[in-house]
Amino acid sequence: MISPTGPRVRLSRSALVAGVGQAIEAGGADAVADLRRDAYGHGVLFVAETLAQVGIRAAVLDPESVEVAQGVGIAAAPDAPTLNPGAIFGFPEADSEAGDKPRPVMSLVGSVLSIKALRAGEGVSYNYTHIASQDTRIALVSGGFGQGVARSLGNHASVEIRGALYPVVGRVAMDVCVVDIGGADLARGDEVIYFGGEGPAGPALTTWEAASGLTAAELVCALGLRLPREVVA
Structure with missing residues (x-):
């Protein structure tokens, strides 16, 4: 299930x-x-x-x-x-x-697990590689290096939530990432798209390649072999 x-x-x-x-x-x-x-x-x-x-x-x-x-x-x-x-x-x-830009067959999808305030000067995740420059809000979202999300994506990649992009801040943890959502009207349970689909996160594999040094084939293979798969039309 x-x-x-x-x-x-x-x-x-x-x-x-x-x-x-x-x-x-x-x-x-x-x-x-x-x-x-x-x-x-x-x-x-x-x-x-x-x-x-x-x-x-x-x-x-x-x-x-x-x-x-x-x-x-x-x-x-x-x-x-x-x-x-x-x-x-x-x-x-x-x-x-290809004559037309190909659409990724695979999308990586997670969910918003929780939302909390982050004050100016506070750090995020391991070793505080991200320090908030101003008061903001962050979301904890499911998906981490234990599932194949490259650790190097922290502070480099963004995810899509409700049709808008939000940056991943701090280091990617084993099972979760932290996303700076600012004042956006988001809620626990909202779907998070790391890459793929037809929205703004669709071409994000290019960013993943640049940040990780891995090819798209290596990235999707690692994810697809570790995670549950669901098929849509």
Whole structure:
């Protein structure tokens, strides 16, 4: 069961279908998909089912995924040329290769756990790497380095809440982050989007890459293999 407050990854089937179409345009109809590492953390079953629906019948697979993929009509093709996974899954590096900017298939979603006042001069999280320059309000949001949120994102990234962006302040903790929300009208239980979706946090993986030194593929793979996954249209 997926926790209503805990961090989770949300997978968009429509974004995956669009990404596969772009990848086929760029890579040719004879290429196959690369579904290793549990389809880059997106889930072999989910991705293979969608590929089968759009007419792709083969993929490069890890040995433990062959049976799952074959069950939905995807055969193993270890020596075939592969489609660009960046285009399929909407990684930032695929922007220049696709006619339309790809939309990430995966979003990272959390929730506001609590809200409190932060006074000028007070610090946030481990070692107080962020000191408030003025009175403000902060939100504790679910999702930390224990779930794959890169520790280096503190003081560099922002999250989306109710359609607006708010900066992550202080160091990322094991299970939570702290976000400066100022005077915004937010409440406990509000959804927090770290990246993905169609709002302002959609392209945030680019910031994650720059702050962490990891690629988008590495980041989403780490998250997708650790967190519950939910599929939306």
